[in-house]
Amino acid sequence: MSGLALRNVSKRFGDTPVLDDVSLEIGADELLVVLGPSGCGKSTLLRAIAGLETIDEGQILIDGVRVDRLAPGKRGVAMVFQSYALYPHMSVRENMAFGLINIGTARAEIDRRIAQAAKMLEMEHLLGRRPSELSGGQRQRVAIGRAIVKEPKVFMFDEPLSNLDAALRSRTRQEIAGLHRRIRTAMIFVTHDQTEAMSLADRIVVMNQRRIEQIGTPLEIYASPATEFVATFVGSPAMNILPVAQATADGAFLRVALGDGTQLETSLPASAIKDGALRLGLRPEAVRLCAPGAGDTNATVEFVEFLGDKTHVHLALSRGDRVVALAAAPCTARPGDETGLVLDAAAGHLFGSDGRNLKAAPA
Amino acid sequence: MKARARDAASGEALSGALFVAPYLLVFLVLLVYPLVSGIWLSLHKADLFGGSQYIGFENYVRLFKDDVFRKAVWNTCYFVLLTVPALTVIGLALALALNNGTRRSAVLRGLFFSSSVLSVTIVTLIWRMVLVPDGGLIADLLASLHLPSVPFLSDARLAMPAVALTTIWWCIGLPMMLFLAALQQVPKDLYEAAALDNAGWWRTLLRVTLPSIRRTALVVVVIEIILQFQLFGQAQIMTLGGPNNASLPIVLFIYQIGFQRWDIGYAAAASEILFCIILAAAMTQYLASRGRS
Numbered sequence: 205m206s207g208l209a210l211r212n213v214s215k216r217f218g219d220t221p222v223l224d225d226v227s228l229e230i231g232a233d234e235l236l237v238v239l240g241p242s243g244c245g246k247s248t249l250l251r252a253i254a255g256l257e258t259i260d261e262g263q264i265l266i267d268g269v270r271v272d273r274l275a276p277g278k279r280g281v282a283m284v285f286q287s288y289a290l291y292p293h294m295s296v297r298e299n300m301a302f303g304l305i306n307i308g309t310a311r312a313e314i315d316r317r318i319a320q321a322a323k324m325l326e327m328e329h330l331l332g333r334r335p336s337e338l339s340g341g342q343r344q345r346v347a348i349g350r351a352i353v354k355e356p357k358v359f360m361f362d363e364p365l366s367n368l369d370a371a372l373r374s375r376t377r378q379e380i381a382g383l384h385r386r387i388r389t390a391m392i393f394v395t396h397d398q399t400e401a402m403s404l405a406d407r408i409v410v411m412n413q414r415r416i417e418q419i420g421t422p423l424e425i426y427a428s429p430a431t432e433f434v435a436t437f438v439g440s441p442a443m444n445i446l447p448v449a450q451a452t453a454d455g456a457f458l459r460v461a462l463g464d465g466t467q468l469e470t471s472l473p474a475s476a477i478k479d480g481a482l483r484l485g486l487r488p489e490a491v492r493l494c495a496p497g498a499g500d501t502n503a504t505v506e507f508v509e510f511l512g513d514k515t516h517v518h519l520a521l522s523r524g525d526r527v528v529a530l531a532a533a534p535c536t537a538r539p540g541d542e543t544g545l546v547l548d549a550a551a552g553h554l555f556g557s558d559g560r561n562l563k564a565a566p567a
Numbered sequence: 568m569k570a571r572a573r574d575a576a577s578g579e580a581l582s583g584a585l586f587v588a589p590y591l592l593v594f595l596v597l598l599v600y601p602l603v604s605g606i607w608l609s610l611h612k613a614d615l616f617g618g619s620q621y622i623g624f625e626n627y628v629r630l631f632k633d634d635v636f637r638k639a640v641w642n643t644c645y646f647v648l649l650t651v652p653a654l655t656v657i658g659l660a661l662a663l664a665l666n667n668g669t670r671r672s673a674v675l676r677g678l679f680f681s682s683s684v685l686s687v688t689i690v691t692l693i694w695r696m697v698l699v700p701d702g703g704l705i706a707d708l709l710a711s712l713h714l715p716s717v718p719f720l721s722d723a724r725l726a727m728p729a730v731a732l733t734t735i736w737w738c739i740g741l742p743m744m745l746f747l748a749a750l751q752q753v754p755k756d757l758y759e760a761a762a763l764d765n766a767g768w769w770r771t772l773l774r775v776t777l778p779s780i781r782r783t784a785l786v787v788v789v790i791e792i793i794l795q796f797q798l799f800g801q802a803q804i805m806t807l808g809g810p811n812n813a814s815l816p817i818v819l820f821i822y823q824i825g826f827q828r829w830d831i832g833y834a835a836a837a838s839e840i841l842f843c844i845i846l847a848a849a850m851t852q853y854l855a856s857r858g859r860s
Contacts, residue, residue, distance in 0.1 A: 277765030289756035303764030
């Protein structure tokens with residue numbers, strides 16, 4: 205197959221596992237974002253693909269050819285580092301040409317590729333400068349340009365936006381998306397920022413504790429999280445998780461009772477009932493404010509976040525559980541107010557004691 | 568308003584001057600005064616235990632006509648040429664080889680640096696035991712191969728290289744440590760980028776490592792030029808400058824003139840010339856490197 209494939213890749217640092225049986229495939233023109241918290245193994249995964257880390261088990265294939273025993277430069281990959289890793293004593297042009305000179309590319313071809321990349325990234329005027337004479341955003345472009353001129357089979361980005369300010373980050377995100385549309389090459393983008401993941405990815409790989417939790421499109425990841433971790437890691441504010449006191453299957457759909465006795469009907473068939481403790485996950489948009497006594501339960505307003513176009517209302521239920529509701533702006537709720545809540549359990553998710561979503565297909 | 572601002576500025580300048588004063592005082596008393604005093608002394612015919620008489624630049628004229636002094640200048644330059652490039656290259660090679668976190672490298676770093684803490688007396692005694700033709704280590708090795716011994720310290724062609732070899736062994740620790748410190752400052756990302764750029768070991772060394780540590784290389788060269796021009800102890804103990812002044816360096820010449828012949832004004836003039844040579848050599852190297860970068 206064309207593109208990149210990882211088969212049962214594992215990696216340990218001494219006795220500490222850092223990648224545990226990771227398998228995934230990336231299409232030849234796909235932009236895959238690897239998303240996860242610090243220490244989950246996402247950067248190690250990227251470095252293993254690049255050849256900067258060896259793997260202990262498994263295989264890495266690019267366009268069907270096994271590359272995990274090849275030197276980094278022989279794999280046909282290019283990487284944009286978090287720190288950009290530009291050679292400080294070389295000009296921008298020399299930085300871009302270095303890799304091509306090393307593989308004996310003809311001078312005219314090097315010049316053509318540099319000119320093309322510089323035009324694409326609008327940095328023709330920077331070619332004679334050194335990295336120390338560039339701003340953060342310009343260095344970032346040069347790092348991308350250095351990757352482009354190699355015409356790799358796989359582009360890799362290791363948290364490339366984390367050193368940029370918010371405005372530049374947003375603009376560079378759009379530029380990377382535009383770049384991918386133009387060059388249609390497999391790209392792997394590692395980040396811990398869900399906004400970057402959601403806005404850039406064709407598919408997202410969510411990693412946690414050295415393993416892949418879920419692979420899916422941004423919509424699948426958001427709307428159908430496979431696990432409680434994915435549900436709470438993706439989305440801002442995070443999904444509300446409420447312990448279920450009792451689950452009953454006395455109708456067509458599974459009914460759950462919360463700790464304060466609130467009865468809710470889910471969209472899961474009654475047959476989905478499972479032993480062990482269950483937890484109900486509700487996105488803030490599935491929690492609505494109403495008059496006290498008019499909803500499924502009552503709650504006390506603790507904190508109101510006004511965000512311009514919307515408001516996040518932080519609430520405490522009678523048993524102490526906390527939820528966040530998404531309300532329209534302006535919102536009249538004030539801290540200390542008693543309010544009613546409509547909990548749309550049909551739009552929610554039920555997680556079993558193993559953390560898996562009962563709606564998802566069995567793992 | 569203006570007057571108040573002027574008062575504040577002068578108060579700040581005064582407190583700044585007070586902070587600098589202790590260092591300035593030590594600098595003036597221990598460096599500037601001896602330097603000026605030495606220059607003044609070099610313009611006199613002065614005996615270590617007697618009076619002095621102003622003679623202008625006569626000491627300098629004598630020095631330029633003095634075959635022994637000219638020989639000492641040449642010997643010292645030859646010694647610097649033998650030692651400084653070797654110390655720089657070997658120091659860098661050791662640093663490159665030992666720049667990793669293994670226990671073996673840590674032990675070897677300590678081992679290579681350990682010679683630097685020895686006194687010149689110990690070092691020269693060790694190397695005399697290695698170099699002497701009667702029962703020395705090299706002589707024994709040659710004897711085991713049925714080869715004649717080599718009189719390293721009494722052969723005019725070999726005496727200075729022998730002193731240089733001893734010096735390299737003694738002084739290699741400092742350049743190695745300076746290069747190690749510099750290598751550890753080179754970001755790991757650059758090497759990873761070079762690996763992805765298909766750069767082999769040699770090309771990475773030339774195009775990534777060396778440009779990244781060029782300032783340290785300059786410091787090492789300048790420091791070693793300054794240190795090695797001051798060769799004294801090794802030549803004094805190993806060869807006494809011989810045979811036939813073949814290993815006589817400038818400092819040993821100054822010592823012999825000043826403290827054995829007591830001609831302190833003449834020795835001071837030789838000292839000033841040495842000062843100028845070191846200054847010129849270090850500045851040339853410094854300016855050349857700045858120009859390149």
